[in-house]
Amino acid sequence: xxxxxxxxxxxxxxxxxxxxxRDVQQSEIMTEIKRRRFFEKKPTRFKRRxxxxxxxVRRRAFxxx
Numbered sequence: 511x512x513x514x515x516x517x518x519x520x521x522x523x524x525x526x527x528x529x530x531x532r533d534v535q536q537s538e539i540m541t542e543i544k545r546r547r548f549f550e551k552k553p554t555r556f557k558r559r560x561x562x563x564x565x566x567v568r569r570r571a572f573x574x575x
Contacts, residue, residue, distance in 0.1 A: 534540060
């Protein structure tokens with residue numbers, strides 16, 4: 511993630527906040543937190559990963575055309 515220090519004090523607060531939220535969104539920190547909010551059983555995790563792999567295969571097949 512980018513640094514948010516005193517050297518960039520000349521920038522408005524809105525710009526710094528926008529950059530911060532964009533960096534958080536791109537690093538997928540919030541999606542990871544939401545995913546780990548509740549315990550996930552192994553069969554559920556396996557099923558989720560399997561469906562993600564199937565989506566990736568379909569996406570790759572669609573992009574080859």
